[in-house]
Amino acid sequence: MSISIGKRILLGFVAVTVVIVALGLYAIGQIGVVRDTTDAIVSRDLAMARQFDDLANKARDMGLMRRNAVIAVLTRKTDAQEINRALDGWRGAAGDADGIFTSLNRSAESYAENATSPARAAIWKRLAQNIADTAAQFRQLRTASEAQISAITARDADAVEARNEEINRQQEAVLRGIDRGRDVLDEGIVAGQRAVQGVYESSRLSILGTLAACALLSILVTILISRAVVRPLSIVMDFVERVGSGDLSGALPARGNDEIARLSRTLNAMVGGLAELARTNRAATADLNAAAAEIRASAQEQAASVEEQFAAVQETAATVDEITHSGAQITKRAGEVIATAKATAQTSRQGLRAVADTAKAMDAIREQAEAVAGNIVTLSEKTQAIGDIIETVNDISERTHLLALNAAIEAAAAGESGRSFAVVAAEMKQLADQAKAATVQVRGILGEIQRGINTSVMLTEEAVKRAATGKTRSDTTQRTIEEISARVEENVQTFQQIVASTNQQQLGIEQVMGALQNIRQASQQTAAGTREVEAASANLTELAQALMALAERYRH
Amino acid sequence: MSARGAEERSAERARILRAERTAALARRGAAQAARPATRYLVCACGPERYGLSIAVAAQVLPIQVLPMRPCTPVPGAVPALIGLAALSGRMVGVLGLARALGRGIGDPGPDGHLVALKGTAQPVALAVDRVLGVASVDDEVVEPPSAAGGMGGEAVSGYCPAGAEGAALGDFLVLDLARLLRRALP
Numbered sequence: 001m002s003i004s005i006g007k008r009i010l011l012g013f014v015a016v017t018v019v020i021v022a023l024g025l026y027a028i029g030q031i032g033v034v035r036d037t038t039d040a041i042v043s044r045d046l047a048m049a050r051q052f053d054d055l056a057n058k059a060r061d062m063g064l065m066r067r068n069a070v071i072a073v074l075t076r077k078t079d080a081q082e083i084n085r086a087l088d089g090w091r092g093a094a095g096d097a098d099g100i101f102t103s104l105n106r107s108a109e110s111y112a113e114n115a116t117s118p119a120r121a122a123i124w125k126r127l128a129q130n131i132a133d134t135a136a137q138f139r140q141l142r143t144a145s146e147a148q149i150s151a152i153t154a155r156d157a158d159a160v161e162a163r164n165e166e167i168n169r170q171q172e173a174v175l176r177g178i179d180r181g182r183d184v185l186d187e188g189i190v191a192g193q194r195a196v197q198g199v200y201e202s203s204r205l206s207i208l209g210t211l212a213a214c215a216l217l218s219i220l221v222t223i224l225i226s227r228a229v230v231r232p233l234s235i236v237m238d239f240v241e242r243v244g245s246g247d248l249s250g251a252l253p254a255r256g257n258d259e260i261a262r263l264s265r266t267l268n269a270m271v272g273g274l275a276e277l278a279r280t281n282r283a284a285t286a287d288l289n290a291a292a293a294e295i296r297a298s299a300q301e302q303a304a305s306v307e308e309q310f311a312a313v314q315e316t317a318a319t320v321d322e323i324t325h326s327g328a329q330i331t332k333r334a335g336e337v338i339a340t341a342k343a344t345a346q347t348s349r350q351g352l353r354a355v356a357d358t359a360k361a362m363d364a365i366r367e368q369a370e371a372v373a374g375n376i377v378t379l380s381e382k383t384q385a386i387g388d389i390i391e392t393v394n395d396i397s398e399r400t401h402l403l404a405l406n407a408a409i410e411a412a413a414a415g416e417s418g419r420s421f422a423v424v425a426a427e428m429k430q431l432a433d434q435a436k437a438a439t440v441q442v443r444g445i446l447g448e449i450q451r452g453i454n455t456s457v458m459l460t461e462e463a464v465k466r467a468a469t470g471k472t473r474s475d476t477t478q479r480t481i482e483e484i485s486a487r488v489e490e491n492v493q494t495f496q497q498i499v500a501s502t503n504q505q506q507l508g509i510e511q512v513m514g515a516l517q518n519i520r521q522a523s524q525q526t527a528a529g530t531r532e533v534e535a536a537s538a539n540l541t542e543l544a545q546a547l548m549a550l551a552e553r554y555r556h
Numbered sequence: 557m558s559a560r561g562a563e564e565r566s567a568e569r570a571r572i573l574r575a576e577r578t579a580a581l582a583r584r585g586a587a588q589a590a591r592p593a594t595r596y597l598v599c600a601c602g603p604e605r606y607g608l609s610i611a612v613a614a615q616v617l618p619i620q621v622l623p624m625r626p627c628t629p630v631p632g633a634v635p636a637l638i639g640l641a642a643l644s645g646r647m648v649g650v651l652g653l654a655r656a657l658g659r660g661i662g663d664p665g666p667d668g669h670l671v672a673l674k675g676t677a678q679p680v681a682l683a684v685d686r687v688l689g690v691a692s693v694d695d696e697v698v699e700p701p702s703a704a705g706g707m708g709g710e711a712v713s714g715y716c717p718a719g720a721e722g723a724a725l726g727d728f729l730v731l732d733l734a735r736l737l738r739r740a741l742p
Contacts, residue, residue: 398618405597405687405690406616408690409597409613409615412611426580426690
């Protein structure tokens with residue numbers, strides 16, 4: 001069914017309301033009918049009863065007047081005026097009674113035509129008949145009475161007496177007819193009451209039936225609404241209770257397009273969001289727990305460091321106190337240093353003179369070393385010349401060797417006669433070999449001499465360089481000592497400034513002491529704050545663990 | 557003082573030389589009378605020494621005193637021939653002794669010696685590292701080539717051991733020039 005629940009409920013209420021409104025309108029109509037009927041009965045019957053009463057009164061009045069006139073005649077009254085007045089009254093009453101009869105008859109007939117019920121119509125007809133009969137009797141009575149009245153007028157007492165019996169009897173008949181008419185009218189009233197009762201009964205029955213139908217309709221509508229709303233709602237309620245108890249794992253079936261389906265979809269989305277939220281919440285709570293633990297550890301560290309800071313401030317205060325004492329000593333020592341520096345300046349001037357002498361001596365050493373180097377170079381050149389000579393000797397000895405060999409060959413070629421020559425050649429060769437060996441030795445010695453010369457040259461050059469370096473260093477020393485003198489002078493001024501600065505420092509240290517006092521107070525406040533932070537972080541940790549337990553409730 | 561010392565040392569050296577010469581002359585007469593001897597030119601070639609009969613040598617001269625181009629290589633020549641050199645106006649073939657003996661130790665340097673030979677079919681000179689001197693050795697002292705161990709191959713005809721009389725320059729192998737030339741110049 002694609003009709004939404006709201007429309008279904010609205011439809012049911014509209015149906016019930018329509019039935020109730022129709023019932024009300026019908027009831028109002030029936031009440032109107034009853035009232036009209038009652039009105040009609042009351043107005044008609046009361047008017048009719050009043051006319052009957054008037055008629056009876058008139059009849060009695062007529063009888064009374066007639067009897068009075070009869071009595072007056074019979075008693076020989078002579079007052080004609082009184083008799084005439086009674087007769088005129090009788091006549092007037094007779095005319096009125098006749099009019100009333102006519103009126104009654106007309107009313108009864110008209111009522112019989114548009115009566116509220118057949119019974120009433122019959123009653124009205126009987127009444128009309130009764131009225132007609134009574135009117136006929138009344139007319140007979142009137143005729144008889146007219147005759148008696150004529151007798152009365154003629155003062156004929158006998159005639160009056162003769163007719164009196166007959167007239168009385170007729171009058172009684174008329175009165176009885178009127179009473180019968182009253183009885184019929186009473187029956188009509190009873191019939192009217194019955195008709196009203198019938199209308200009331202039929203109206204009550206129909207209203208009761210309609211009420212029962214309305215109740216049935218309401219029950220039907222309620223059942224339909226219950227089927228359409230309450231059962232799905234109970235499913236949703238169960239689901240919501242499960243969600244409330246922490247089970248976020250389920251989902252509602254969401255078919256159709258009515259409110260329950262929309263509610264199911266919305267709830268599914270909400271539960272999905274809740275599950276996501278629970279996951280996020282659990283992760284965030286874990287993070288929060290870790291962060292709270294970190295905060296607590298940090299707070300504890302901070303507390304420790306604040307205590308260290310406090311101790312450090314105490315130490316600093318002690319140190320500053322020492323600085324105050326040492327400042328006084330600095331002032332005293334600075335005065336001593338000034339005196340020492342002046343003595344140092346004097347000493348450095350003496351040092352300057354000594355360094356100048358040293359520089360001159362270094363120059364002399366350098367000149368001498370250069371002269372030695374020149375001599376050694378000359379010696380080296382001589383040694384080179386000796387080497388050349390040795391080369392020449394070597395060459396000569398080589399040639400002599402060959403010459404001796406060739407001489408030996410020639411001596412061999414000469415045979416026996418060359419034998420002595422061969423001996424000479426052998427001696428020559430031996431000499432040449434010895435000369436060659438000697439040149440080799442000399443060459444070795446010369447090499448050693450050359451190496452020694454080279455070493456000496458290098459050493460001399462090194463000596464020259466060192467002398468030059470010494471000279472440079474002496475110059476540097478001289479400049480340094482001059483700078484030292486200048487610095488010492490500066491130092492004297494500086495120490496004088498130091499004395500002044502130390503005095504200012506004492507003032508500054510007093511301010512530092514004040515500041516340290518402030519720092520100490522601040523440290524105490526910080527320690528108190530840190531303890532509060534620690535307590536708060538402990539609370540936070542408990543809270544985070546409670547949150548963790550809370551988050552554990554949700555399964556997803 | 558030092559001049560006088562040098563003078564004394566030279567006088568002493570001259571006296572010693574004269575005494576040795578006298579002794580040598582005295583030995584010569586006695587030895588010659590006893591046994592026949594051969595004189596060899598002892599040449600250094602690499603680590604070995606070779607003795608060449610002095611009778612086949614014509615002249616000893618240094619390689620470096622040859623004219624401008626000491627040795628002209630000859631294309632297509634035998635392996636032992638280093639090249640050609642002009643010697644006293646004649647074209648002389650220069651044989652490397654090391655090459656001729658088949659020893660792979662290279663040619664002599666510029667301070668080596670040439671030994672010009674005589675009595676050969678064509679003018680030939682042997683290039684050696686150095687001619688050390690002349691040794692006069694008794695023929696009996698020279699051992700046969702079978703005992704020489706084949707150093708130099710078939711061109712070696714004997715071995716003169718060290719310590720033999722006249723072999724003051726150390727032991728050496730005796731070369732047979734004819735066989736050497738046959739082998740080097742086929």
